[in-house]
Amino acid sequence: MKRRRSGVLTVSLVFVLALGGCAAxxxxxxxxxxxxxxSEETLALQQALVDQFxxxxxxxxxxxxxxGDDFDTKLAAGLGAEDAPDVMYMWNFSHYKGGLEPLDGWIAKEKRGFKxxxxETLFNxxxxxxxxxxxPIGYTTHVVYYNKALFDKAGVSYPKGDxxxxxxxxxxxxxANPKEKIYGFAFQGAPDPYDFEHYLWNAGAGYLGAEGKLRGGIDSPKVxxxxxxxxxxxKEGYAVATEGSGAKELxxxxxxxFINGSWSMPAIQKDGIPFGLAKLPSVEEGRPSVSVVSISGIAMYAKSKHKEAAWRFMKFWTSAEANKxxxxxxxxxxxxxxxxxxxxxxxxxxxxxxMLEQSAGHVPTSYRVENWSELSDKIGQALQKIFNPSIYESPEKSIAALVE
Amino acid sequence: MTKAQRRIAKGRGAAVRGAIGRWGATPYLFILPWLVGFVAFTLGPLLFSAAMSLFSWPVLGAPRFVGLGNYRTMLTDDPQFWKSLAITLKFAAIFVPLNLAAALGLALLISRPVRGAALFRSIFYLPSVVSSVAVAIVWSWILNSEYGILNWLLGRLGLQGPRWLQDPAWAVIAMVITSLWGVGTMMLIFYTALKSIPRDIYEDALIAGASPIQQFFSITLPLITPSFLFNLITSTIGAMQQLSLVLLLTKGGPLKSTYFYGLYVYENAFRHFKLGYAAANAWFMFIIILVLTGLIFKSSSLWVFYEHEVAGARKGGNA
Structure with missing residues (x-):
């Protein structure tokens, strides 16, 4: 397969050269x-798609x-040295916003209806x-994964709908089956505040209140x-705090x-574990649940010298065929x-x-504040105190200390 | 240095001087590739980071000169700086002695002339060649408080194992245990030192009626103190700079109980984008390590025994 492609490439290269020669x-x-x-297989797939372009x-x-795993470190180094790639995958938009080209002008030049x-939620x-x-290139919302075998064993019907x-x-x-150390649900012992915000959204709140302060946000009585x-x-022993998402334990x-984005699927499928997915639960009956979206996007370097070419490539990378x-x-x-x-x-x-359709209109706090990395540190510590079984601080106390 | 050694050294010096005279800059051209690499990738960045530490230097945007402002903030206005420093020192204080003891213990075991010693030598060294990513993944399973093998084994002994990676009181200990996994390199250094002790000294001691314990404390230990010094210094530096393990295994948690200084610097640079501040952090650690190493060196005259320093005297005594 690979060899054949390089053969085709050589032929077309010769052809192009010949043409170039003709036109002088x-x-x-x-x-x-x-x-x-x-990295690895998916990188090879991306290379194949690049070759198509x-x-x-x-x-x-x-x-x-x-x-690979060094993405953020290398990107930060590239941006710092003003030598960043022209086009880059992007997830942490608030972190890198200063180095990214606003695309509205480019989009305006396209046919109407490009977006x-x-x-549409993804553009948030x-x-x-x-x-x-x-x-946007790809996304995941967060859903409830459940192990069908454990449900069957306990004679409980699978979760369904809202x-x-x-x-x-x-x-x-x-x-749950305490005797066999089987838990009904896994919480993350150290949740990432970005992923955790939908618990607040589902309770009708967010991290920040109307005045942009934690007070009046995360300390809402419903949260x-x-x-x-x-x-x-x-504490009652039918849920457990896990070190990771809970996928390992499932x-x-x-x-x-447990609750997570689509990242956990490949490993569970590979293990051949019978599993299903359910929507996130809501806090009140009748109010549809919402989820945070984790996004993969691509962005253009604001100081790129080849913006025209970069934009053409970005259009290809978001085309229907690339999506397929x-x-x-x-x-x-x-x-x-x-x-x-x-x-x-x-x-x-x-x-x-x-979940994506249901979550329209919500924007995470990280997109709205300047100091998210520090704020998220503080929120993360407060949540850990609540979920860490060696501490189990009362939520009221932990959140009150955070809001102070 | 014995007279003979000194003579050889002197002769070599003369030869080198001669070479420069005869060939001019040619020898330097040979080391040029290394020199270029050293200036471009070690000395240059080192000096650059010293300059950076005097700036407020965001990744995106222009740097602004702040003089010693970063150092002032760090020392007076950043509680996490002191916390991370304390955690790192605590880790080093527990890890370094255990590491030296474990390395020496293993080296003593494999230096015995027993069958299979060579095999065990390889086995004990094996973890040192495993990448730290793999080590972290394996240990995250071993240390899992609910289903990990360590707590399962403790359970068989009737002990309730702690929540290693979730309990702030135990996480540093878990890091010590995991770090001890890489004891192999140090063990090899002790092993070669043990092997270089002449057998006749032990034979003399045996005839004089010294017990194995006396032999260990009066012969083995003094004669390997130079390796001990080397291992003590590298182990201390390694402990102060520990980063990859916490980055992979705990991310500084639970509740920042393993938020080592290395992670603190790393996150200031690449998570909070404060490059100048992180450079100041790194330089402060550099100074601490310099002082610590200096102290250890200074103390070494009291407890490190160099054979050649007394070799001449012993020979003289014999004659």
Whole structure:
């Protein structure tokens, strides 16, 4: 496969050279750098997609730079040295906003309706201060994973449709089996405040109150009540605080339910564990639940010297064919692709899409404040005190200390 | 240095001087690749970071000169700085003695002339060649408080194991245990030192009626003190700079109980984007390590025994 492609490449290269010779004019070739966090197989897939672009755009050369786990460190170093890649994958928009090219002008030049096929919620996650800083590539919402085998064993029916936290915890209690150290639900012992915000959203609040302070936000009585319910479930022994998301524990048959984005799916599927996905629970009956979105986008370097070429590449990277190409390791962000490929009808994948539709209109605090990295540190510490079984500080006390 | 050694050294010096005279700059051209690398990748960045520490230097945006402002903030206005420093010193204080003891203990075991010693030598060294990422993943399983093998083993002994990575009181201990995993390199250094002790000294001691314990404290230990000094210094520096393990295993948690100084510097630079401040942090640690190493060196004249310093005297006595 690989060899054949390089053969084709050689042939086309010869062809291009011959053509160039005929015209006696070398087309000016522009080279752009494209940084990704992928590695190994998915990096190879991306290279294949880059090759497709280059084959149809002979005037642009694209150098794919795979930063892997060091993505943020290398990107920060590149930005600091004013030598960042022209196009880059992007997730932490608020962190890097100063180095990113606002795309609204570029989008305006396109046909009207360029953004129409995208799930519009996703642009909330690629924009800051009403400036679009990136185009969505993939996303995940957060859902409840459940181990069907443990539900069957306990004779409990699978979760379905809308439900509330009270129902989830009651279900967890029924599925749990303290004698065999099987827990009904896993909380993250040290939750990432970014991912945690939807618990507050579901309780009708956010981290910050109307005045942009923690007071009047995270200390809302409904949030405290929810945190108390969570802590009680752990104290009573049918829920557990895990070091990671809880996926490890679900895979080893020790936990019946946990909440996470789509990242946990490949490993669980590989283990052949029978599992299902359910929507996040809401706090009150009748109010649909919402989820934080974790986004993969691409962005352009504000100081790129080849913005025209970069934009052409970005358009290709967000095209329907590119979205289709990535199915299996990135969830399509275009309605036409998600619906055309029947993902919105798939019993597993549809849950992520339903959560996405339900979560329209919410924007995480990290997109709205300047000092998120410090604020998130403080919030994280307060949450840890509540969820850490060696401490179990009362939510009221922990949050009161945070708000001070 | 014995007279003979001194003579050789002197001769070599003359040869080198001769070479420069005869060949001019040629020898320097040979070391040029290293020299360029050293200036570009070690000395240059070192000096650059010293300059950076005097600036407020965001990743995005222009640097602003603040003089010693970063150092002032660090020492007077950043509680996390002192906390991280204290955690790191605590870790070093527990880890370094244990590490030296474990390395020496293992070296003593494998230096015995027993069958299979070579095999154990490899086995004990093996963890040192495993990448720290793999070590972190393996240990995150071993230390899992609910399902980990360590707590399972403790359970078999009737003990309730702690929540290693979740209990702020135990997490540093867990880091010590995990770090001890890489004891192999130090063990090898002790092993070679043990092997270089002449056997006839032990034979003399045996004839004089010294017990194995007396032999250990009067012969073995004094004769390996130079390696001990080396291991003490490298181990201390390693402990003060520990980063990869906490980055991979605990991310500084629970509740910042393993928020080591290295992680503090790293996060200031790459998470909070305060490059100048992080450079100041790093320089402060550099000075601490310099002082610590200096103190250890200074103390070494009291307890490190160099054979060649007394070798001449002993020979003289024999004659």
């Amino acid at each position: 004019k070398k087309p000016e070739k522009v080279s752009i750098r494209f940084a990704t966090w992928d 280059v084959a149809t755009n002979p005037d642009i050369e694209v150098v794919l730079e795979g930063y 129409k096929d995208f799930y 996650y690629t924009s800051i201060d009403n400036k679009t800083l990136g185009l 439900w509330t936290w009270d129902e989830l915890l009651a279900t967890a209690k029924k599925v 405290i009540a929810l945190l108390e319910k969570m802590q009680t479930a752990m 895979r080893s048959g020790k936990v019946a339910m 190409f990535r199915i299996g390791h990135e969830m399509p962000v275009l309605r036409s692709v998600a619906e055309g490929e029947k993902l919105t009808a798939d019993p597993l994948m549809s849950v992520y899409y339903t």
